[in-house]
Amino acid sequence: MHDPKFEKEVQQKMEELSFNPSExxxxxxxxxxxxxxxxxxxxLWFFLLAGIMLAxxxxxxxxxxxxxxxxxxxxGTQPLSAPADLAGKDNSVKKDISGPLPATQSIAPAEFPSxxxxxxxxxxxxxxxxxxxxxxxxxxxxISSKQNDISSTENAVSSKQTARVKLSSKITGRxxxxxxxxxxxxxxxxxxxxxxQSLPDTQSSVKKDIxxxxxxxxxxASLVKAIPPAAKENISNPDxxxxxxxxxxxxxxxxxxxxxxxxxxxxxxxxFKPSTxxxxxxxxxxxxAYPPGWQIVPSTIRQDISFAAGIFGVxxxxxxxxxxxxxxxxxxxxxxxxxxxxxxxxxxNYNAYSLALLRPTNANLQTSTPAYGKGxxxxxxxxxxxxxxPVSIQWQFTRIRKLPVYWETxxxxxxxxxxxxxxxxxxxxxxxxxxxxxxxxTQMSVSTAIMFGLPFAGNHLQLGPQIQYGxxxxxxxxxxxxxxxxxxxxxxxxxMGK
Amino acid sequence: xxxxxxxxxxxxxxxxxxxxxxxxxxSGMLGVCYRYTKSMTDAEDVxxxxxxxxYKNLHQFKFEGELGGWIRRIMVNTAINYxxxxxxxxxxxxxxxxxMHPVSNDDPAVSLDAKELAELIRxxxxxxxxxxxxxxxxxxxxxEIGRILGINEGTSRxxxxxxxxxxxxxxxxxxxxxxxxxxxxx
Numbered sequence: 001m002h003d004p005k006f007e008k009e010v011q012q013k014m015e016e017l018s019f020n021p022s023e024x025x026x027x028x029x030x031x032x033x034x035x036x037x038x039x040x041x042x043x044l045w046f047f048l049l050a051g052i053m054l055a056x057x058x059x060x061x062x063x064x065x066x067x068x069x070x071x072x073x074x075x076g077t078q079p080l081s082a083p084a085d086l087a088g089k090d091n092s093v094k095k096d097i098s099g100p101l102p103a104t105q106s107i108a109p110a111e112f113p114s115x116x117x118x119x120x121x122x123x124x125x126x127x128x129x130x131x132x133x134x135x136x137x138x139x140x141x142x143i144s145s146k147q148n149d150i151s152s153t154e155n156a157v158s159s160k161q162t163a164r165v166k167l168s169s170k171i172t173g174r175x176x177x178x179x180x181x182x183x184x185x186x187x188x189x190x191x192x193x194x195x196x197q198s199l200p201d202t203q204s205s206v207k208k209d210i211x212x213x214x215x216x217x218x219x220x221a222s223l224v225k226a227i228p229p230a231a232k233e234n235i236s237n238p239d240x241x242x243x244x245x246x247x248x249x250x251x252x253x254x255x256x257x258x259x260x261x262x263x264x265x266x267x268x269x270x271x272f273k274p275s276t277x278x279x280x281x282x283x284x285x286x287x288x289a290y291p292p293g294w295q296i297v298p299s300t301i302r303q304d305i306s307f308a309a310g311i312f313g314v315x316x317x318x319x320x321x322x323x324x325x326x327x328x329x330x331x332x333x334x335x336x337x338x339x340x341x342x343x344x345x346x347x348x349n350y351n352a353y354s355l356a357l358l359r360p361t362n363a364n365l366q367t368s369t370p371a372y373g374k375g376x377x378x379x380x381x382x383x384x385x386x387x388x389x390p391v392s393i394q395w396q397f398t399r400i401r402k403l404p405v406y407w408e409t410x411x412x413x414x415x416x417x418x419x420x421x422x423x424x425x426x427x428x429x430x431x432x433x434x435x436x437x438x439x440x441x442t443q444m445s446v447s448t449a450i451m452f453g454l455p456f457a458g459n460h461l462q463l464g465p466q467i468q469y470g471x472x473x474x475x476x477x478x479x480x481x482x483x484x485x486x487x488x489x490x491x492x493x494x495x496m497g498k
Numbered sequence: 499x500x501x502x503x504x505x506x507x508x509x510x511x512x513x514x515x516x517x518x519x520x521x522x523x524x525s526g527m528l529g530v531c532y533r534y535t536k537s538m539t540d541a542e543d544v545x546x547x548x549x550x551x552x553y554k555n556l557h558q559f560k561f562e563g564e565l566g567g568w569i570r571r572i573m574v575n576t577a578i579n580y581x582x583x584x585x586x587x588x589x590x591x592x593x594x595x596x597x598m599h600p601v602s603n604d605d606p607a608v609s610l611d612a613k614e615l616a617e618l619i620r621x622x623x624x625x626x627x628x629x630x631x632x633x634x635x636x637x638x639x640x641x642e643i644g645r646i647l648g649i650n651e652g653t654s655r656x657x658x659x660x661x662x663x664x665x666x667x668x669x670x671x672x673x674x675x676x677x678x679x680x681x682x683x684x
Contacts, residue, residue, distance in 0.1 A: 006666070007634040014635050016612040017529035025542050026520055029549045033516065 052446065253315045255497050257324075261466060263489015265306035265332035265384075268469070269482065304333040304381065306487050312390070314495060320396045325389070330414070332384040332485050336422060337376040338431045380431070384485065385418035386443065394451070404453040406462065411471075414443045438475055445470040449491050466491040501565040508556050520549060523566060527573045533619055533631050534577035540584070548576040574636055578646060581624060609673050618668050626661035633658050 310328020317323050392410025419439050422431040449466035466489060473482035504522075507515025524545065531544040551572050559568050610618070619627060628647065632638045633654070638646070640654040647654070 004634075006662070010615065011635050011637075013610075013612045013615050014529070014533065017532065017616050018525040019528045019532060019538070019541075021524050021528045021542055021545055025524070025546050025549075026517070028546050029520065029553075030513070030516070032550050033511075033553050034513075 255314050255495050257312050257314055257326075257493055257495040259308070259310050259312055259326065259328060259491065259493045261306075261308040261330075261487075261489050261491040263306055263466075263487060264303045265334060266303035266486045266488075267301040267334050267474075268484045268486045269301075300336075301382070302335045304335050306330070306332045306489060308388075308487075308491075310388070310390070312493075314394075317393075322394045323392075324394065324410075325391050328388050328390060330386045330388050330487070332386065332487065334382045335379050336382060336431070338378050338380050338422065340377050380422055382421040383418070384416055384421065386414045387417050388412045388414035388445075390447070392447070406451040406453065406464075408449040408451055408464075408466075409447070411444065411446045412468075414445065416441045416443060440472055440474060440476050443470050443472045443474075443485070445472075445485070447487075451491065451493065460495040460497075462491075462493045462495075464491060465489070502561065505556060505559060505561075505565065508553060516553060519552075523569050524549070526566070527569060529616070530570055530573045531577055533616055533635070534574070534581065534628060536620060536624070540580070544573065544577045544580045547580065548573040551576055570636075574632070575646075578628065578632075581628060610669065614672070615669075618665060618672070621668070622661055622664060626657055626664065629654055629657045630661040630665065634662070 308328050308330040310326050312324050312326025312328075314322050314324040390410055390412035392408050394406045394408040396404050396406050398405040416439060421439070423438060445468050447466060447468035449464050451462040451464035454461040454463060466487070468487040470485040472484070474485060475483055504515055504519050508519055527548065528541055528545050531541040531548065532538065535541045535544060548569075552569055555572070559565065619630060622630060629643055632643045632646065633640065640651045640658070643649075643654040643658075644651045649657075
């Protein structure tokens with residue numbers, strides 16, 4: 001057997017082989033590994049946040065539907081019955097839904113006016129079947145519409161072609177707009193199909209201009225021949241043009257936009273910090289002496305209107321992902337049922353154990369503090385005015401250019417600049433308007449939205465549903481369930497500029 | 499140098515640890531890359547890609563073997579992939595199914611130094627060069643080489659035999675020239 005002495009020797013020699021690499025190697029390696037790190041971290045965060053938001057949104061929607069039973073669970077001792085008016089509303093809604101649909105909503109085929117076809121002009125009516133059957137002729141016209149689009153933009157049509165162009169422009173006036181309008185972002189094929197829709201009116205005139213001796217395929221070929229080479233390239237590579245336009249957008253990165261939103265806001269007390277067993281036990285022992293039916297838990301906080309308005313800057317990061325940052329004002333409101341005003345304040349006010357809503361301290365409480373008893377005589381509105389700094393990432397996840405859909409997710413840091421809210425004292429069962437000192441002014445929230453680019457104004461107008469959830473507990477040193485502001489509504493965004 | 503700590507530091511994405519790892523292994527690994535390529539620029543490209551792969555896959559290193567050996571395997575794989583990707587190597591990596599070529603029993607003493615020997619290996623056609631490196635230096639079997647390069651075991655054997663014979667003839671010639679020059683010197 002062969003003894004690999006040679007190989008061993010070569011191996012030994014090659015172990016000694018070493019060279020000093022140039023500095024550029026490490027620089028490139030370092031650049032690459034840092035880039036990977038940077039790229040990974042924000043995306044992980046955004047997808048994590050978005051996942052949490054979607055799950056939270058789903059959970060909240062479910063919770064809001066069953067809010068009376070939720071408050072019963074929180075109280076731990078006293079079940080709360082759903083208010084009569086709400087029950088009534090529910091029933092009326094059910095009735096509305098379960099009632100028969102108006103007869104006018106369904107149109108039987110027989111009800112379709114028999115003279116409808118007579119209203120179609122005779123030449124059009126005769127064209128309808130020919131449009132569906134004579135594919136070759138429609139293709140010829142289709143190509144001629146392409147020719148018109150391109151030759152008008154290139155502005156280089158020979159005199160021989162001019163006649164055809166005039167003819168084509170008659171046919172495809174819409175095609176022009178579709179390509180040139182809306183910032184050039186329309187799908188060329190869609191514009192061609194638009195042009196095709198307008199075909200039946202003039203199809204016969206097209207046929208006249210095509211030499212009778214030539215077959216329809218020949219006519220199409222002759223039209224294709226007439227297209228200038230540069231234009232042909234644009235036909236075969238429509239994406240090239242679009243890609244170029246998108247590139248030019250990225251050269252002007254930041255755009256300013258206005259945003260507005262409207263919907264409902266609610267107070268969530270179920271996520272993040274549910275009351276512990278110990279707290280529930282303390283509550284139960286403290287209030288065991290109260291007679292049954294004593295409403296020691298606060299009324300359910302109900303949702304109310306909310307709106308927002310602001311300004312933002314947006315910058316595309318890639319063709320599909322953009323980053324935005326802004327400043328906006330957000331108004332949240334909720335309602336709560338109380339009894340009538342009470343004066344003076346009940347004795348022994350401000351016990352430390354106010355389970356669901358309240359607060360650790362009785363400091364700063366004045367006898368002049370407006371207070372309301374328990375009950376359902378009055379509906380008090382609680383209002384929160386917030387100045388927010390939203391930061392978000394928007395991802396376009398559909399390729400439909402006429403109706404792009406974006407997924408937006410982000411977070412915001414906000415400051416509560418005005419609060420008009422009641423606080424509940426579990427001992428006395430009274431609600432107090434005691435000012436802002438119980439509230440945490442700096443809030444952090446996450447949001448997600450599905451935005452639809454509206455098919456006008458160059459998709460600069462976006463509209464869609466949005467959910468925003470406050471991550472921070474609204475109250476300082478809260479011993480009970482944490483309170484989080486929730487907004488669900490419709491968001492509108494308008495990006496200015498071309 | 500404690501490789502354990504170094505790896506842990508790299509996994510924490512500590513840039514100092516990453517640089518230390520690079521500085522410790524880069525020169526030796528450039529020698530490996532150099533043997534597989536035809537120019538220093540290509541060798542540095544392979545080294546760069548190889549180290550990126552190292553940092554990317556370091557979490558897979560289980561301390562079951564030498565860190566240097568693990569990095570070396572990555573470098574070799576990166577080099578082979580590089581050769582497959584680069585068009586200037588591709589044509590010459592097309593292995594023809596030649597007849598069996600017996601491995602000569604010639605075992606000349608290698609009087610050349612490491613760099614001279616490396617230069618001779620690099621003069622081999624890329625197919626020969628890769629197979630010679632993989633078998634003679636890295637110690638891969640012909641079955642493994644066949645799997646790596648996508649060729650038959652027999653092809654690997656015969657190509658290796660040719661490469662070996664060619665290299666030995668060059669070594670002998672070079673040694674003869676060196677001897678003659680030595681004798682000719684006054």
